[in-house]
Amino acid sequence: LILSLLYTIKFEPIMSFVKREDLIKDGDMVIVRRENLLKPLLIERDKRYQLTAGYFNHNDIIGKPFGCRMFSHNKKCTMTILAPTPELWTLALPHRTQILYSTDISLVCLMLELSPGCVVVESGTGSGSLTHALARAVGDSGHVHTHEFHAQRCETAAKEFETHGISGNVTVYHKNVCADGFAVEGKANAVFLDLPSPWEAIPHAVTAFHSDGGRICSFSPCIEQVQKACVTLQEEGFEEIQTFESIETPYQLSRKRVWQPFVGTESHKKFRSDQRVLDNQSDSLEWVNAFVKGGPRKDGVGHTGYLTFATLPAKELIRKRKVPSQEGEIPSESSSAASAQQSSSEKKQKTSEVVEESASVTRAEKSSVTDQQGASDPQNTALQTDGK
DSSP states (O other), rough: OOHHHHHOOOOOOOSSSSSSSSSSSOOOEEEEEEETTTEEEETTTOEEEOEEEEESEHHTTTBBBTEEEHHHEEEEEEEEOOOOHHHHHHSSSSOOOOOOOHHHHHHHHHTTTTOOOOOEEEOOOOHHHHHHHHHHHTTTTEEEEEEEHHHHHHHHHHHHHHHTTTSSSSEEEOOHHHOOSSSSSSBEEEEEEOOOOGGGGGHHHHBBBOOOOOOEEESSSHHHHHHHHHHHHHHOOOEEEEEEEEOOEEEEEEEEEEEOOOOHHHHHHTTTTOOOOOOOOOOOOOEEEEEEEEETTTTTTOOEOOOEEEEEEHHHHHHHHHHHHHHSSSOOHHHHHHHHHHHHHHHHHHHHHHHHHHHHHHHHHHHHHHHHHHHHHHHHHHHHHHHH
């Protein structure tokens, strides 16, 4: 009976943002593209996707390959069914908070040195734009631990990750990391902070890192936040502190048509057969597709935020730096600073002793000089005798 039930049940895995399938199945999350608009759509049997110009039956979409073009029931509108990727999800997701876009996300994944098998700790889940990219970067062998302060956003993000098929390597925590710290300790290879006050969470991030250390990134829209975060990073022992600002400048190409004098040769006459523009007074000018013009688009995205990266050395190395150097060891920065402070205090003590000795010598010399002057002056001696 159990075997018969297993044979009758059809296990259809959900389309994941990490794994790619060829055909669309019931329960898949797809990205619908109409003209320049992108919208997520969950495919469910016996349902419709309604538009102003017409509707699309989900049953007609099931079984079709990704990338296909579908017509509405009345053939008046079309849409393209795309496979979900972290990049498309960033452009199509419902915004619950301000998100990171692909320009910043690519730099984060590169500078954090993410690879399959890494453990990433994220604070500030938000709309989940970066979380999808992190889940793809670490793969099935890695894991993403993301923390969200807002309870409703945390619950919504957990449901989305399950629907998108990445809940296996993504865990969502409802926690205030600035006050209570992270839910993971001693496991992280990389930490990402998207918080209003990241300097409050940096001390907790040190405990979340693996004993071998790792990389940290903080995203802040204001430079004052960056300054405070850099000071805290330096105090906590981080090295290689760098701040970047990624600004994307897309260029747009267009064909430029100009007016040009007509020379009158035979070659020009053949060339201008269909390009000629007749003027009421003369035909000495013609319309020519001369060149292609390119330039930056005026509607490009400007400043988004500052990305601050730093490296936490291995904890064993940090511990050695705090211990005074023994015989035969290379003195560390902390021990050299302590020895320098001790030597400076000794110098100050010696200087004060020398000053006191010189002052006592000066007083003795002055008293001896006064005695000599009194003995050599007879009038002064007589006055002293009369006074006695």
